[in-house]
């Protein structure tokens with residue numbers, strides 16, 4: 109999701125562009141694979157303010173059964189981007205001291221990928237599950253318990269019950 113904003117940077121404050129997004133993306137960590145939505149870019153006195161409503165398709169591995177699964181997330185971006193280089197003079201620009209936003213590179217390309225990825229990561233659970241009731245993998249026999257119910261744990265007797273039972277069956281003296 110890369111946009112050349114050279115022209116918009118030359119325009120007056122308040123100028124804007126609106127467009128729809130529908131593209132395949134591949135980020136380094138292979139988290140997102142498709143993004144759709146709408147975005148608005150507005151020229152501000154410092155740079156370009158981006159507002160976007162996105163639907164992002166995410167691939168993850170289930171933390172219990174390790175299967176790949178896909179889900180979609182709805183994300184809102186609300187970020188300001190500061191140009192590293194003045195589009196007219198080609199001179200480097202220094203961001204305000206307290207700048208916490210993002211940057212537009214010297215090629216005047218505004219890239220939404222990183223902001224989208226960060227926003228997705230902030231939304232996703234630490235331990236993703238393919239489904240809330242995922243049974244996971246048996247740590248004894250390795251069976252995917254969503255597919256095959258193994259008996260590994262059915263045969264176990266809770267040790268507290270075992271102790272109680274041996275008490276009850278001890279001969280009275």
Ligand SMILES: [Zn+2]
Nearest residue numbers: 170173238242
């Ligand atoms: Zn799972």
Ligand SMILES: [Zn+2]
Nearest residue numbers: 246249258260
């Ligand atoms: Zn098992």
